[in-house]
Amino acid sequence: MSQYQENATVTRIEQLSEKNYRLTFESPMIAAATKPGQFVMIRTSIGKDPLLRRPFSVHQVLNNGLIQIYFKEVGRGTGILGHAKVGEKFSLFGPLGRGFRLSKDKPAIIVGGGLGIAPLLLLLKENCRLKKNCDQDLVILGGRNREEVEPLLTDFKKYGVTVRTSTDDGSLGHHGYVTEILKSIPLVDGCTVYACGPEAMMSRVAGICAEAQIACQVSVESVMACGMGACLGCSRPDNTGSYTHVCLNGPVFDAEKLQWNM
Numbered sequence: 001m002s003q004y005q006e007n008a009t010v011t012r013i014e015q016l017s018e019k020n021y022r023l024t025f026e027s028p029m030i031a032a033a034t035k036p037g038q039f040v041m042i043r044t045s046i047g048k049d050p051l052l053r054r055p056f057s058v059h060q061v062l063n064n065g066l067i068q069i070y071f072k073e074v075g076r077g078t079g080i081l082g083h084a085k086v087g088e089k090f091s092l093f094g095p096l097g098r099g100f101r102l103s104k105d106k107p108a109i110i111v112g113g114g115l116g117i118a119p120l121l122l123l124l125k126e127n128c129r130l131k132k133n134c135d136q137d138l139v140i141l142g143g144r145n146r147e148e149v150e151p152l153l154t155d156f157k158k159y160g161v162t163v164r165t166s167t168d169d170g171s172l173g174h175h176g177y178v179t180e181i182l183k184s185i186p187l188v189d190g191c192t193v194y195a196c197g198p199e200a201m202m203s204r205v206a207g208i209c210a211e212a213q214i215a216c217q218v219s220v221e222s223v224m225a226c227g228m229g230a231c232l233g234c235s236r237p238d239n240t241g242s243y244t245h246v247c248l249n250g251p252v253f254d255a256e257k258l259q260w261n262m
């Protein structure tokens, strides 16, 4: 698997809600190599603050060598990216990690919560490309409120899938959690659930799928310093009582291979 370091130019900035942004970068080598669920490490500053690159899932790969990330401003690095200007360059390193494994025969249920929605658009695109017709598949997207979910809906719906939504405050779709929608639908034999979101959400998704004996792949986060197996900072308990490295063995795992606090 090839990885590249590219000085990528920002070509578009979209502020989708108060603190959520989507940035488009011209990054042809990374764009050509990225699979759904993989991530890039971005140097957000040429100085020492912050010193370390920050990890971001690849949100979309577009034509002409463009990639997008979708992120929330939470601290120094994301704050710099949120104030980027068109034409500015950032050093991107990737694609990194293991992404989602897709099947062209099995129904897919894609579940995203909050910023966990980020890697799922590229996943959906590839899923629909493989199947040619993905109208049997389902996407469930949730967030705290309408502002967090609504700006992304058109991008998901254009693939012809059914999209259901939930919000914690009831301002869009189901009043509650994505997991309540997942629990309420029939999980047909052989389908695969793909999920990304807050830890509590994914733990619940993993539990629902285990109970229904349905395959489940989750994309998890951890603190990452290097993103390539050198610092051992991203370890996470697995189901054997040992630890796994999220950057090398993930970020996408079969849910049953991880330890969950249910």
Ligand SMILES: Cc1cc2nc3c(=O)[nH]c(=O)nc-3n(C[C@H](O)[C@H](O)[C@H](O)COP(=O)(O)OP(=O)(O)OC[C@H]3O[C@@H](n4cnc5c(N)ncnc54)[C@H](O)[C@@H]3O)c2cc1C
Pocket (backbone or CB within 6 Å): 039, 050, 054, 055, 056, 057, 058, 069, 070, 071, 072, 073, 074, 075, 076, 077, 078, 079, 115, 118, 119, 220, 221, 222, 223, 224, 251
């Ligand atoms: C594989 C991977 C993919 C990711 N993809 C995305 C994405 O697509 N979109 C997105 O918005 N974020 C994503 N993240 C999280 C993102 O990397 C962090 O939000 C970012 O590193 C924060 O950097 P900062 O300098 O702005 O924050 P800092 O100044 O370092 O920290 C500010 C606050 O954010 C918290 N924080 C820092 N890192 C994380 C983290 N990894 N998860 C949760 N909270 C964190 C800190 O605890 C602190 O409270 C991903 C993380 C991983 C590991």
Ligand code: FES
Pocket (backbone or CB within 6 Å): 223, 224, 225, 226, 227, 228, 229, 230, 231, 232, 233, 234, 235, 245, 246, 247, 248
């Ligand atoms: S982030 Fe350094 S080993 Fe995983």
